[in-house]
Amino acid sequence: MRYFVITGHKAVTTGDFKLDDIAGGAGRLDILVRCVNSAFFLSHDLRKDVEIYLVLEGGEAAPKTVVFKGSELRYLNPDERSTASLIRNALLKPVKQGEEVRSSPGVYVTKMSFYDVLDLLAQKGEFVYLKEDGIDCRDYTFPENPIFVLGDNRDLTEEEEAALVSHSPDKICIGPHSLHADHCMIIVHNEADRKSV
Numbered sequence: 001m002r003y004f005v006i007t008g009h010k011a012v013t014t015g016d017f018k019l020d021d022i023a024g025g026a027g028r029l030d031i032l033v034r035c036v037n038s039a040f041f042l043s044h045d046l047r048k049d050v051e052i053y054l055v056l057e058g059g060e061a062a063p064k065t066v067v068f069k070g071s072e073l074r075y076l077n078p079d080e081r082s083t084a085s086l087i088r089n090a091l092l093k094p095v096k097q098g099e100e101v102r103s104s105p106g107v108y109v110t111k112m113s114f115y116d117v118l119d120l121l122a123q124k125g126e127f128v129y130l131k132e133d134g135i136d137c138r139d140y141t142f143p144e145n146p147i148f149v150l151g152d153n154r155d156l157t158e159e160e161e162a163a164l165v166s167h168s169p170d171k172i173c174i175g176p177h178s179l180h181a182d183h184c185m186i187i188v189h190n191e192a193d194r195k196s197v
């Protein structure tokens with residue numbers, strides 16, 4: 001399995017945003033939508049061995065985490081608007097602390113915070129922090145079940161980074177430039193594919 005955790009520092013947690021405004025009023029939800037695309041899409045297939053945890057930290061209902069599970073996913077299309085619609089449908093579902101509510105096949109909403117997500121995933125694999133000052137991913141042996149953690153248009157906050165560090169992640173860099181989160185995901189998938197993880 002491969003897991004991705006991405007923090008949407010301003011991303012909305014209620015479903016009352018307009019699909020035409022995901023880069024504005026929805027708190028840069030467009031970044032997370034593109035990350036969903038990068039997590040799953042191959043040319044003519046979907047990666048079934050991937051889960052992505054979108055940690056939404058904006059608005060009054062924060063935090064919420066929307067989870068996409070490749071093994072169960074249906075109705076995921078490459079366009080941003082329909083993926084944003086899947087997230088909006090998840091956010092419209094009532095959810096209580098400790099619950100995981102399914103909004104469509106393979107899409108779930110929870111009240112988990114970034115810290116809850118780290119605690120949950122700690123039992124499932126090994127954390128790999130994507131960061132510009134990490135070791136070169138080409139010198140790195142990927143673990144069997146990597147849990148890749150990255151920021152949206154901002155890096156993790158100091159508190160988030162400290163919580164991640166407490167789980168002793170490996171820290172890897174994927175190239176000489178600071179890249180968009182969704183582009184990082186494609187590259188790290190490719191590097192892991194080449195090493196046949």
Ligand SMILES: C[S@@+](CC[C@H](N)C(=O)[O-])C[C@H]1O[C@@H](n2cnc3c(N)ncnc32)[C@H](O)[C@@H]1O
Nearest residue numbers: 130131150151153154155173174175177178179
């Ligand atoms: C758009 S960047 C965040 C802001 C960026 N650090 C800056 O200073 O402009 C989004 C995230 O992608 C990851 N990232 C970007 N470039 C990377 C690289 N070369 N190697 C590893 N991770 C990278 C980091 O997790 C970063 O928080």
